[in-house]
Amino acid sequence: MCRTYDFDDDKIISRSDIEQAILCLIKMNHPCDDDILSEEQIEFLIDKVMDEADMDIEDGIGYAEFCSLMRKKPEFLE
Ligand SMILES: [Ca+2]
Numbered sequence: 001m002c003r004t005y006d007f008d009d010d011k012i013i014s015r016s017d018i019e020q021a022i023l024c025l026i027k028m029n030h031p032c033d034d035d036i037l038s039e040e041q042i043e044f045l046i047d048k049v050m051d052e053a054d055m056d057i058e059d060g061i062g063y064a065e066f067c068s069l070m071r072k073k074p075e076f077l078e
């Protein structure tokens, strides 16, 4: 399951981590259907997440940034 979004374990949530997380969430919510979102839609979501979440000067998204994003934007999880 997707308990952590830091898939490569480097303590920062990067673009590729976000992509993995989104794919994982889609699978969890729609286990029988692989094609809920197109690649373009997933790319768009990643851009949106990176834009909104990366608020401080540190590169990438720290856990605190990601958690506050998820609280603010529950529709990313749907
Ligand atoms: Ca990472």
Ligand SMILES: [Ca+2]
Pocket (backbone or CB within 6 Å): 053, 054, 055, 056, 057, 058, 059, 060, 061, 062, 065
């Ligand atoms: Ca950051």
